[in-house]
Amino acid sequence: MMRAMILERTATLADRPEPLRQVDLPVPRPGAGEVLLQVLACGVCHTELDEIEGRTPPPSLPVIPGHEVVGRVTKRGAGADRHALGDRLGVGWIYRSTGADDENLAPEFTATGRDVDGGYAEFMTVSQDYAYPIPDQFSDVEAAPLLCAGAIGHRALRLSGIADGQRLGLTGFGGSAHLVLQLARHLYPNATIAVFARDPDVRAFARQCGADWTGDITERTPDALHAVIDTTPAWRPMVEALANLRPGGRLVINAIRKEDADKANLSELSYHEHLWMEREIKSVANITARDIAEFLQIAALIPIRPQVTTYPLEDANRALLELRAGGVKGAKVLVPTGR
Numbered sequence: 001m002m003r004a005m006i007l008e009r010t011a012t013l014a015d016r017p018e019p020l021r022q023v024d025l026p027v028p029r030p031g032a033g034e035v036l037l038q039v040l041a042c043g044v045c046h047t048e049l050d051e052i053e054g055r056t057p058p059p060s061l062p063v064i065p066g067h068e069v070v071g072r073v074t075k076r077g078a079g080a081d082r083h084a085l086g087d088r089l090g091v092g093w094i095y096r097s098t099g100a101d102d103e104n105l106a107p108e109f110t111a112t113g114r115d116v117d118g119g120y121a122e123f124m125t126v127s128q129d130y131a132y133p134i135p136d137q138f139s140d141v142e143a144a145p146l147l148c149a150g151a152i153g154h155r156a157l158r159l160s161g162i163a164d165g166q167r168l169g170l171t172g173f174g175g176s177a178h179l180v181l182q183l184a185r186h187l188y189p190n191a192t193i194a195v196f197a198r199d200p201d202v203r204a205f206a207r208q209c210g211a212d213w214t215g216d217i218t219e220r221t222p223d224a225l226h227a228v229i230d231t232t233p234a235w236r237p238m239v240e241a242l243a244n245l246r247p248g249g250r251l252v253i254n255a256i257r258k259e260d261a262d263k264a265n266l267s268e269l270s271y272h273e274h275l276w277m278e279r280e281i282k283s284v285a286n287i288t289a290r291d292i293a294e295f296l297q298i299a300a301l302i303p304i305r306p307q308v309t310t311y312p313l314e315d316a317n318r319a320l321l322e323l324r325a326g327g328v329k330g331a332k333v334l335v336p337t338g339r
Contacts, residue, residue, distance in 0.1 A: 002027045003336070004121035005316045006062040010054035013324050018317040019052045020065070020120070028117070030077035030125045037089060037126065042119035043068025043144035044311075044319045044332040045175065046233060047093070047256045051114050052320070055257035058114050066334070067093045067112035068147045069119030069126075070140045082128040088140075089131040091119065092147040092292045096127050104286035111286070120316055122336050132293050135300035145175050145306045145331035146299050147292060153180035153229075154295040156254040156284045157187070160227035164188040169228035169244055171196045171217060171237045173206045175331035176254060179304055180229060181209050186302045194221045194244075196237065199327045205307075220244060229254055236265040238281075239274065247277035254284045308333050 005020040013019065030036040048065045050056045069091040073083050083089060095112040097103035112118045112126070134143045153176040162168050168184055170177040173195050184193055194213040195206035203214040213221060217237045224246035230238055231254045238258075241251050269275075307330030311319045319332045 001025065002122035003313060004064050005313065006064055007052055007058065008062045010052060010057050012053050013049070013321060017321060019320070020316050022314055025121070027123045028125045030075050030080065032078040033080050033127055033129070034077040034125045035073045035080050035083055035089070035128055035131060036075035037069065037071025037091070037124055037131070038074045039069060039071045039119050039122055039124060039336055040088070040140040041070045041144040042066040042334045043148065043175070044316070044323055044334060045148050046323065047148075048113070048320060049324060050257045055259065056114065063114065064117040064119075064121050064124070065113040066119030066121070067091065068144045068149065069112070069124060070134060070143045070147070071119070071124065074123075080128045083131060083133075088134045090134050090143060090147045090292070090296070091124070091126050091131055092151055092287060094130055094287050094289060094292070096130055099129070099289070101288070101290075104288045109286055120313065120334060122313070130289055132296055135296060137300045137303045141308045141310055141333045141335060142306050144333045145179065145308065146296060146304065148287070149175035149331055150179040150299060150304065150306070151292040151295040152176060152254060152284060152287050154183060154298070155287055155291045156180065156229045156252050157184060159282055159284060160229055160252045161250055162188060162191065162227045165190045166226040167192045167194070167221070167223060169194045169196060169221065169225045169241060171228055171230040171241050172232035173197045173202050174231060174328040176231045177229070178205070178209055178330055179306060181206070181211060182302060182304045183298070185210055194225065196240070202327060202329060205329045225249060227252065231255065233257070233259045234262050236262050239265055239269055242269070242274035242279060242281070245279050247279065249279050251279070251281045252284060253281065306331050310335050312337050
């Protein structure tokens with residue numbers, strides 16, 4: 001048997017502050033082409049809140065959330081010979097898809113921890129094609145946020161079209177953006193990086209991480225930006241980010257869903273001020289296996305150093321509540337007791 005945290009119904013955290021229940025379940029068996037992982041660490045992502053609160057609801061319940069998983073191979077299904085027993089592997093948001101370059105957009109895309117059971121447990125299974133070797137430079141808890149927050153940040157940075165010497169903005173500075181800043185510093189050493197965040201302590205953390213300028217989301221940078229990556233669940237930061245773009249600039253929204261609480265701020269969107277002069281908005285949709293594999297190698301070369309707060313697996317509800325409360329510095333990671 002294994003311990004797992006399961007989601008049995010969707011509800012807001014305000015209505016149900018402990019949405020996950022700890023249960024004992026049979027250890028899953030790997031099917032053909034699959035490996036069984038003993039979970040060593042699993043990151044806590046804002047997308048879990050979107051699942052729990054019903055913005056991107058699981059197709060069936062109960063389900064085990066979690067899609068930033070680091071684990072060790074303990075069993076292999078028939079034909080699963082890509083990874084050896086004992087290998088340390090990572091699993092991200094993409095559980096399986098078509099394998100094509102645009103597999104993140106395909107109807108076949110299946111999400112870890114939403115469409116199938118994920119890593120808020122002591123064991124999980126995954127296709128050998130969607131499990132990635134973890135570089136030795138990273139501990140288990142350091143590697144966990146790289147598998148989604150880092151890899152999706154890598155995709156967002158690429159979609160931003162930023163070039164060395166240009167000006168990049170990061171709106172929100174949580175689990176993903178603090179990794180994107182390190183990545184951008186490596187790839188574009190002459191870029192100017194601005195960080196927008198409501199919390200003064202988070203802005204101070206961004207300066208410690210190397211931001212050139214920090215301010216509240218309503219502030220304007222001294223010079224207009226070539227691109228902004230928005231990692232927040234809110235609408236107000238999106239409108240303010242557009243106002244900080246230069247002509248021809250691009251806003252990349254790195255979020256699975258936006259919440260409705262402040263959606264009225266869209267009424268302040270001005271075509272002339274925010275969109276005219278060929279400013280554009282691009283969303284980030286899911287992720288590909290290639291994104292994760294490439295990013296892990298780049299992250300190891302830098303090397304990226306995530307700031308991580310750890311919680312026992314059974315404290316998943318507390319980690320989610322603290323994530324909802326905001327003011328997050330770095331990433332949150334669950335660790336099965338004794339790991």
